[in-house]
Amino acid sequence: MHKLTIIQRFLNTAHDMQVNVLKFCYFPMVLVLLSCGNDVKTKQQEQTVTPTTSETTITKSNSKKTILCFGDSITAGYGLDDSNDAFPGILQTKIDSLGLDYVVVNSGLSGETSAGGSSRIKWVLNEEIDVFLLELGANDGLRGVPLSETRANLQAIIDAVRAKNPNTTIILAGMELPPNMGQVYTSEFRSLFADLAKKNDLKFIPFILENVGGIAELNQNDGIHPTIEGHKIVANNVWEVLETVIGVR
Structure with a gap:
């Protein structure tokens, strides 16, 4: 057989083998791509469902008015x-028992000063608030702390709440x-x-710790923070x- 003919047959055979190999490699690649496509569709479907669920939750939450403490x-509720045993939680139980359409949000922070409150108030005001209880x-x-600073910080918080929503009732x-x-300091305070x-x-609540402050059995060992029983009285003071x-x- 002529050498060129042999070489040509060899090249043709090699080409056919290469095509078959490519076809073999291509098939699993198609499967992978199809599989990825299904995953993408599944994720898209999940993403389509999730916002709907969230919107339903938000709608239900927004159906209630908000009291923010x-x-x-x-x-x-330190200690x-x-x-939920702190006065905001007790207020929520009271409100629920009366069938009132309000949710009480506890935005208390242990160690918070009026300056700290003034710094974080804008973040808190991201949600709609119907009643704002200021306890700082x-x-x-x-x-x-100089009383002029405390006064200025509390006024700044009040101004921020009203700027966000003039209809919010502030207590x-x-x-x-x-x-x-x-x-002198205690009197001016x-x-x-x-x-x-x-x-x-x-x-205005003249003294939120009325009938609690200074009474040992209604306060924890530090003599400052109310016990559960003390918080029940505090809740009554606020409720009035x-x-x-x-x-x-």
């Missing part, structure tokens, strides 16, 4: 095993200090809250004002 460790200032007083919780802080409430036409705001009486 913005404060320090008193609001947060309690369950934060105690840590300022215990640290001897200001008054606070008192132990006598060891000095008579007490008046600060009443003055702010009057100036801004706010709903809150019930007039939400139309219970």
Whole structure:
């Protein structure tokens, strides 16, 4: 056989083998691509379903009006095993028992000062708030912060809430200090809250720890933070004002 003919047959055979190999490799690649395509479709379907579920949740959440408790460790429920035992949680139980369409949000932060509250208020205002309970200032007083600073910070918080929604009802919780802080300072500190409430036409709780502060059996070992029983009384103090705001009486 002519050498060129042999070489040509060899090349043709090699070409056929190469084509078959390519076909063999291509088949699993198609399977992979199809599989990926199915995964993409599945993910797209999941992404299509998820927003719908979220929107339903948001709609249900937005159907209720919001009461936001913005404060320090008193609001947060410092020292309690369950934060729901703090006065905001007790208020929610009360509201639920009455069948009222409100949800209570606990935005308390232990150790919070009026300056800290002023710094984080814009983040808190990202949600719609119908009733805003402001419980801050105690840590300022215990640290001897100049009253002018505390006043300015609380006013800034009030202004921020009203700028976000003028229809939000603001309740200001008054606070008192132990006598060891000095008579002049403690007296002016007490008046600060009443003055702010009057100036801004706010709903006012003269002393949120009324019938709790200074009573050993109603406070934890530190003598400052209420026990569960103490928080029940605090909740009643708040409720006396809150019930007039939400139309219970």
